[in-house]
Amino acid sequence: QVQLVESGGGLVQAGGSLRLSCAASGSTFTGYIIGWFRQAPRKERESVGAISWSGGYTVYADSVKGRFTISRDNAKNAVYLQMNSLKPEDTAVYYCAVLSSWSDYARGRSGYWGQGTQVTVSS
Numbered sequence: 001q002v003q004l005v006e007s008g009g010g011l012v013q014a015g016g017s018l019r020l021s022c023a024a025s026g027s028t029f030t031g032y033i034i035g036w037f038r039q040a041p042r043k044e045r046e047s048v049g050a051i052s053w054s055g056g057y058t059v060y061a062d063s064v065k066g067r068f069t070i071s072r073d074n075a076k077n078a079v080y081l082q083m084n085s086l087k088p089e090d091t092a093v094y095y096c097a098v099l100s101s102w103s104d105y106a107r108g109r110s111g112y113w114g115q116g117t118q119v120t121v122s123s
Contacts, residue, residue, distance in 0.1 A: 002027035009117030022096030038092035
């Protein structure tokens with residue numbers, strides 16, 4: 001059974017950058033889409049973006065397009081979320097998830113979630 005661990009969160013000033021990592025243990029990401037999601041206080045969880053198994057296809061939420069980049073290293077069983085030009089509204093707990101399909105990404109549906117990492121952007 002795959003276990004996901006996110007890391008790399010922290011406190012950063014607006015305009016700054018962070019790189020989040022999502023590492024898998026117990027199994028591999030083989031064949032799976034990996035998605036990033038976030039949940040801000042008093043808000044519902046929302047999608048951030050996702051990357052195909054090969055890494056050749058990515059999708060992003062409009063709110064992060066052009067600022068965030070998802071990449072993966074399948075040899076290391078890791079997926080990354082590079083976040084640039086951060087804004088206070090990016091403050092949230094960020095989660096990675098293993099997805100079986102793109103429709104699962106659209107629905108935010110996964111049986112495997114990490115514990116999340118807090119990102120706080122100060123103005």
